[in-house]
Every structure is written in C-alpha cells, then in structure tokens.
Amino acid sequence: MRILGISAFYHDSAAALVRDGQVIAAAQEERFTRKKHDPAFPARAIVSCLEQDGVRLSELDHVVFYDKPFLKFERLMETYLAFAPRGFKSFRMAMLVWIKEKLFQKKLLVDELTKIDAGFDAQRQLLFTEHHQSHAASAFYPSPFEEAVALTMDGVGEWATTSVGIGQGNRLELTREIHFPHSLGLLYSAFTYYTGFRVNSGEYKIMGLAPYGEPKYVQKIYDHLIDLKPDGSYRLDLSYFDYCTGLTMTNAKFAKLFGGPAREMGAEVTQREMDLAASIQVVIEEAVLRITRSLAKETGIRNLCLAGGVALNCVANGKILRDGHYDNVWVQPASGDAGGALGAALAAYYWHKDQPREADNVHDHMQGSYLGPAFAQPEIERRLRAEGAKFEVLEDDALYDACAEALTNDKAVGWFQGRMEFGPRALGGRSIMGDARSPTMQSVLNLKVKYRESFRPFAPSALAEEASEWFDLRGVDSPYMLMVADVLEEKRRTMTEEEQALFGIAKLNVPRSQIPAVTHVDYSARIQTVHKETNPRYHAVISRFRDRTGCPVIVNTSFNVRGEPIVGSPEDAFHCFMGTEMEVLAVGNCLLRKEHQDAKLARDYKNEFELD
Numbered sequence: 001m002r003i004l005g006i007s008a009f010y011h012d013s014a015a016a017l018v019r020d021g022q023v024i025a026a027a028q029e030e031r032f033t034r035k036k037h038d039p040a041f042p043a044r045a046i047v048s049c050l051e052q053d054g055v056r057l058s059e060l061d062h063v064v065f066y067d068k069p070f071l072k073f074e075r076l077m078e079t080y081l082a083f084a085p086r087g088f089k090s091f092r093m094a095m096l097v098w099i100k101e102k103l104f105q106k107k108l109l110v111d112e113l114t115k116i117d118a119g120f121d122a123q124r125q126l127l128f129t130e131h132h133q134s135h136a137a138s139a140f141y142p143s144p145f146e147e148a149v150a151l152t153m154d155g156v157g158e159w160a161t162t163s164v165g166i167g168q169g170n171r172l173e174l175t176r177e178i179h180f181p182h183s184l185g186l187l188y189s190a191f192t193y194y195t196g197f198r199v200n201s202g203e204y205k206i207m208g209l210a211p212y213g214e215p216k217y218v219q220k221i222y223d224h225l226i227d228l229k230p231d232g233s234y235r236l237d238l239s240y241f242d243y244c245t246g247l248t249m250t251n252a253k254f255a256k257l258f259g260g261p262a263r264e265m266g267a268e269v270t271q272r273e274m275d276l277a278a279s280i281q282v283v284i285e286e287a288v289l290r291i292t293r294s295l296a297k298e299t300g301i302r303n304l305c306l307a308g309g310v311a312l313n314c315v316a317n318g319k320i321l322r323d324g325h326y327d328n329v330w331v332q333p334a335s336g337d338a339g340g341a342l343g344a345a346l347a348a349y350y351w352h353k354d355q356p357r358e359a360d361n362v363h364d365h366m367q368g369s370y371l372g373p374a375f376a377q378p379e380i381e382r383r384l385r386a387e388g389a390k391f392e393v394l395e396d397d398a399l400y401d402a403c404a405e406a407l408t409n410d411k412a413v414g415w416f417q418g419r420m421e422f423g424p425r426a427l428g429g430r431s432i433m434g435d436a437r438s439p440t441m442q443s444v445l446n447l448k449v450k451y452r453e454s455f456r457p458f459a460p461s462a463l464a465e466e467a468s469e470w471f472d473l474r475g476v477d478s479p480y481m482l483m484v485a486d487v488l489e490e491k492r493r494t495m496t497e498e499e500q501a502l503f504g505i506a507k508l509n510v511p512r513s514q515i516p517a518v519t520h521v522d523y524s525a526r527i528q529t530v531h532k533e534t535n536p537r538y539h540a541v542i543s544r545f546r547d548r549t550g551c552p553v554i555v556n557t558s559f560n561v562r563g564e565p566i567v568g569s570p571e572d573a574f575h576c577f578m579g580t581e582m583e584v585l586a587v588g589n590c591l592l593r594k595e596h597q598d599a600k601l602a603r604d605y606k607n608e609f610e611l612d
Helices: 043-053 069-083 088-100 102-116 131-140 184-194 203-212 218-224 252-257 271-299 314-323 337-352 377-386 396-408 441-450 536-549 570-578
Strands: 002-007 014-019 022-028 062-065 126-128 147-153 160-168 171-179 226-228 234-236 303-307 328-331 413-416 430-435 459-463 483-486 524-530 553-558 584-587 590-593
Touching (some): 002 043, 002 337, 022 043, 062 102, 062 337, 102 126, 131 147, 131 171, 131 303, 147 271, 160 184, 171 337, 184 203, 184 252, 184 271, 203 314, 218 226, 271 303, 271 314, 314 483, 396 413, 430 441, 441 553, 459 536, 524 536, 570 584
Parallel strands (some): 002 062, 147 303, 303 328, 413 584, 459 524
Antiparallel strands (some): 014 022, 226 234, 413 430, 483 524, 584 590
16 A cells, blocks of 8 residues: 655645555655745655655555645634734735635645646545644654654644644544644744744754853743643743734734844844743743653653654753653654655554554664665766766775765765655765864854854764763664754863853854864754664764774764755755865765866855755
C-alpha cells in the first residue's frame, strides 16, 4: 500500500511517500524552487518522491492533504466576526485570497495533481486529515515507541494550537486541545516580530539570541501577556496582540509595555532585544515543562513524542529530557508544517486503514531523516562539468583524508553526499563543515560563508560513540540536532573575572571550551550525534578528523547562505561554493578546491537571496 502526504499553501510545502508503513521518501518544495519556506503546491517534491519509488501518482492508494481547508476558513470567519468591526482591512485582504484560492482548495489540489498524472482519481484517492492530527501522527508513528504521549505545539492549525494524543500500537487518540487565538507558538512569534525578525523564519534566532540577555521581562510577561496555570494550560491577553485582526503580530499596547516600538528589521540588535529573547525563552520553557510534567503524572507513560513548530525549540527539548519525568523523548526532525505531509500519509495508513505497526522501543523509522533525492556519481560529474567546475575524482578513503586535512587547516568544507535531509536541519548530507577547536571558525562562517548575524551559534556533529565524553547527553542520542546539551565541565575553559563580567554580544568572542566554535555563551550546544549505520560517509570523515586531532567533534552548519534554502542539487552546491569564501567542496567523490576554479564563475551570494 502506497500513500502520498502533501502539505502546502501556508509555508514549508512538502511531500512524503509511505509504502506499507515505511517512509520511502520526503522532501520540501523549497529545495527545488530555491525559494525559502516556499508555500506553493509541492509539484517538484511530489515528482521527486514518486521517482524515488518508481511509481506513478495514479498507482497510489491514497493522496492525503495535511489539513482541512473549510475548518480553517471557519476559524477565520468566526475570528473576524468576534472582533468586528476591528480588522476590516485585514479581513478584506484575507477574503480576496480565500475566495480566489483557498476556499476551493480541493479543486486546486485536484487540478495540480492531474497535471502530474492525468490518471489521478480524486474520488478514489484523495483524503484530508486535520492539521494537528498530521503533526501528532508525524511524532508518534515514526517514533521507536509502542506507547507514548504525543504533544503538538505550534502557531495554529485549523483551530488547535496545542494538542495531546495518546499513542498505543497503531492507534493514536487526540484527547484534548487548546484553541486559537491562545497559542504558545504565536506568543513566541510575537516576540520574533517585536525583536525585528521574520515570523515563521526567525524564531530560531530568538532562541540563539537568548543566552546573550538577562530574563528581566519574565514577570512582566506573566503579569500581562499569559495566564499560565500549574498544569500548563494557558490563556493570552489578546489586547496586546494584533494577529487576530491586524497585519502585524503586536500592537501599540505591547510596545508601550516593553518601552518602545518593535526593532526595524536589519537594525542593530541591542541589549533590549537580547533581554526580551531571554525572557520569552524562559516563559516558553516553563510552559512546556508544566504541560509535560502534568501529562507524565496524569498518564504514567514514560515516553514522549513532540511535533509542531514549538518542538524545534531544542533548548526547551533538552530541558524536558533533563527534567526526568520521561525516560525517552523523541522529536520529529521535520516538526514544522513540512512534517505534516509525512504525518498525513502515516495517519492514513495506520489510523484510516488500520494497518499493523511494529515498534521495538529502540529504533525510529526516519532513516536518519535522509529521505530526499540522491545523485549517482556519473550524474554528479556530468552536472558539475556542465557548470564549468574543476574537480578531481577520489576514492572514498582519499576523499575523507582530503576533507579531514582541510578541516585541520581551518578551512570551511562543503559536504554534499547521499540523500538530502528532510526537515530544517542539515545532518551531514548537505552540510558545511568546520574545525570545532578553532576560536575563529564561528565568526568566519557567519561573516564570510553564511553572511548572517554574528551572534548565531553553530552546532556540533559528534561521533555517537564518543559524544558523551564531550557533552552532557544523559545517555541519550541526538541524531536530529533537536536537543541542547551542555559541554562537560572538564572540556570547558576557566574564564577570567573580566570575561565573566561581559554582557551581551561582548561575550561572543570569548573562548569557553576546547571546542569554542560550537560552544554557546551559556556553555550549551545543539548537538548532533552521528551514527555509522545511518550516515557512514559523514561518520567516516569525522573519524578521520578525530584520528588527526583527537577531537571527534566538528562544526556542522547547513549548506546555504542566509535567506537561501539548503542546497538541493550539485549545481546548487557549486553555485554556493563559488558565491562564498568556502575553500573546499566535496560532492559525491568529486573534490573541488576554490583556487582551481575559474574566477569568472564567482557569484555575489551575499546579495542573491532575500534576508530571512
């Protein structure tokens, strides 16, 4: 039985193909169109998934859309009626879009799917799930667990913003919800907007900025913005927000509460923004901990699965794990709307078709999240030659040695290997690597390769079998870079009194450990544990680096510049290589060195993409 899931029309459109319960392929549309967070119908992602399994669209048992458009339209209408006559301008703009496109989404889906395959039969094949049903299914069904609590937290689906499900075997029952307009995701996004970053794109910047600040506004948030109960249920004071009826997230009352207008995008980040980021991070962590503790006590279940945009807050995830109320915490690596495509397909297979499910409580079913397309070596060589690239073709061992040597010489190395990752994190398939021991690597990568804000931290990739010698992982793996762990005390550097007295961005350039390029200012790291079983080539190159240096940890950042989707093809990789100060690129077994390339092929990547 083959089932295709689709998410589309809001942000991060994607497709995922499931065969007999096994995840065969999954990809985001942005990787093909090169438009970050592309919301368009995911035609190219669909074709990619079908090609990977050698199947036609008309041959599938079902195609499943990840939410129900009419329920979303109902929420929109009820919200505007509740606030009328406020927000008429926003209402008018929304209605034009809905009447033109979204209200007739089923027809739009059928039209687009028929373009891919004229034999597609909507009457027989097309199904719809609810948004949070899709998220919960993406969390529980691929997890290792026979039984688990499935917690979904995001901005909003149709109505739900927070939902709880109980998964047992192939059954997943949603037991309770908190509804729009009360939303932890929208609360966090309000601060994203207010601190001058883009909503649905810059939330992770708030998380990265938080350690530079002091949480001085926490009580003000509790007193004015959110009524947080002991069990984690909550309500927002909507008089401070404008997202129900307006064109912005916050209003003048919010600005007055925090002492001034929102920061203009691109303006200097000040201590106020750092303190606001620290404060909302503390509040979100406390809300999530209250919810998860309450659910653990109520259900007695010791496994927790997470999905939804809030589940990408890896700092909060790490605190849930260390809190000790669960033995195991598993987070869907594509927790945002892209993962809804996968959840929709799995919900149809297990929930709708009532198919059996196997779980061993150890191994998940995401295949390391390496679910996108791969390129054969002859195809890589053909594509690179067509771009004018100069390269040498090396055997595996020689390639690993050359990349490890480049890393030890403080060079930034592009790494394009195997199947593309599904989800927002690069996990060693489409990554840029660096030496974690280098005190300058963070600033070099931010300013000369990624072209992004200097405060942004980088993540470590560590050999799974040696990671616990460097990070406080409490005996668990973090293969999807969705858990934050502290660098162990014995690997830290003792700071001087002057260094300890620094505030804000002044903390940035102070080395804190033996791996300063991946140690954030609070000694934390967003760790990825690399497993030989799921990514043998990435494991091999890190092993060669370890053999040379004694350090089993490297810098891993996504292969793109700010505002660009992660590279999806050998051509994308070469263009990014030629548009940045990256020195070495490995695509399959092709090794490219910057000094050997035709200078006429250089690109101005700093200004090529719209800033996120």
